[in-house]
Amino acid sequence: MSSSSSSSRQGARRHVYGIPTKCWCGQPLDTWVSDTKENPGRRFYRCRIALQNKTESHLFKWIEEALHDEIRIVDAKRMDLLRDFQAFTINTQAQLDSQRNWIESRDEQLKKEMLQMTTTIDEATKKMTEQFDAELATRIKTAAFVAICGAMSYLFWKLR
């Protein structure tokens, strides 16, 4: 909506940040074009009652000021998002580092355990082999002794 109106009045206005949605009196806002010498062609928000009764306190705001506010709001939100994203990235990186450290330490532990197990198995195998060899040697000796005794008995019996 656009209308030619004289409104250079700026007194008694509270600051409204961003694009205003309603006047302080509760009325919806319209957009108007200033035709004053100071602000020719400049657009502003104002309710209809304010234009008729200029003594009352109603919202007044230049449209380009409201748009600048909006740009600042969007910029601030963007900066917030950027900060959030950076914080998220740092946090995720820290978590990944922590998990990698855990995996590496676990890997180290597993390697140690594997080495220990291999050593234990090697030692057990060596011991078993030694025992087996010793037993085998004893049996061979016993068998040889029995064979020699047998042969001697046979010879003794034959030569008698």
Ligand SMILES: [Zn+2]
């Ligand atoms: Zn109003």
